[in-house]
Amino acid sequence: MLEVVAATVTFSAPGSPLIRAVNGVSFTVPAGMFVVMIGTNGSGKSTLLGSIAGTVRLNGGAIRLAGCDVTRWREDQRARFLGRVFQDPRAGTAANLTVLENIAVAACRGRRVGLSWATTRALQSAAAERLAAIAPGLETRLDQPIGSLSGGQRQIVTLVMATWHRPDLLLLDEHTAALDPAAADRVVQATARLVRDHNLTALMVTHSLTQAAALGDRLLLVHRGQIAFDVQGIAKRRLSVDELTERFNRLRSADQLDETAAKTLAERYV
Numbered sequence: 001m002l003e004v005v006a007a008t009v010t011f012s013a014p015g016s017p018l019i020r021a022v023n024g025v026s027f028t029v030p031a032g033m034f035v036v037m038i039g040t041n042g043s044g045k046s047t048l049l050g051s052i053a054g055t056v057r058l059n060g061g062a063i064r065l066a067g068c069d070v071t072r073w074r075e076d077q078r079a080r081f082l083g084r085v086f087q088d089p090r091a092g093t094a095a096n097l098t099v100l101e102n103i104a105v106a107a108c109r110g111r112r113v114g115l116s117w118a119t120t121r122a123l124q125s126a127a128a129e130r131l132a133a134i135a136p137g138l139e140t141r142l143d144q145p146i147g148s149l150s151g152g153q154r155q156i157v158t159l160v161m162a163t164w165h166r167p168d169l170l171l172l173d174e175h176t177a178a179l180d181p182a183a184a185d186r187v188v189q190a191t192a193r194l195v196r197d198h199n200l201t202a203l204m205v206t207h208s209l210t211q212a213a214a215l216g217d218r219l220l221l222v223h224r225g226q227i228a229f230d231v232q233g234i235a236k237r238r239l240s241v242d243e244l245t246e247r248f249n250r251l252r253s254a255d256q257l258d259e260t261a262a263k264t265l266a267e268r269y270v
């Protein structure tokens, strides 16, 4: 379970105006819920995920994970609650190790077992089983260097690694954005399957309105550091891509109007 309570993050740079990237955001994600987050560029999604993971400090508010107030915990201290997958398929895996060795590193993390356990038959069959469940065929690549896999296949292995010990929360920040549409689709299907099969609690950021409408139990639309739209249950299931696109475009044109107004003002008062 995740609780975000009145979270605020402000960035300041000398000579620049303050940026309130996250502006008093509150929401709770109960165990087993799959939340999809969408929002315009710069609306604060990654900052919010960073504040949950501990890479970004809150200026106000609190973060609770699995009932623990982790607001003042460092990133490495929070890691035991979290699985994370990033945009770059190379992040989080070692290119020169095989797929199995990479999975072994994830399996050994935080455990008092040596890497030699990695080569046991038990781990090998567990890894094959988990890969086959979400991407049939990928289990035949266990002995190949992970660097020889495509970006999409690598993201699927990273997903398996990030969820090996069933984290309390899986954080996905645009983990399909660097992939071509077909690979992105395969990774999204694998993600949905993994979350459902293991009843995971997940928070996934995407730029795809199609993904956002189709996936998850709940949708959060973020705009200017706040949650502008929060829908779940039947209303989420009924949400169409068209309706979502209309809401999204309304927010985006508000941003564009603001940009134009700021530019006009700047030109007028130079």
Ligand SMILES: Nc1ncnc2c1ncn2[C@@H]1O[C@H](COP(=O)(O)OP(=O)(O)OP(=O)(O)O)[C@@H](O)[C@H]1O
Residues within 6 Å of the ligand: 011, 012, 019, 021, 039, 040, 041, 042, 043, 044, 045, 046, 047, 048
């Ligand atoms: N380390 C930082 N220092 C200063 N400003 C930052 C920093 N990180 C983010 N920002 C600013 O905070 C705001 C929110 O950025 P953030 O990356 O969270 O947006 P986002 O919703 O993830 O955008 P995108 O969809 O482009 O990934 C933006 O105005 C951004 O420029």
Ligand SMILES: [Mg+2]
Residues within 6 Å of the ligand: 045, 046, 047
């Ligand atoms: Mg981002």
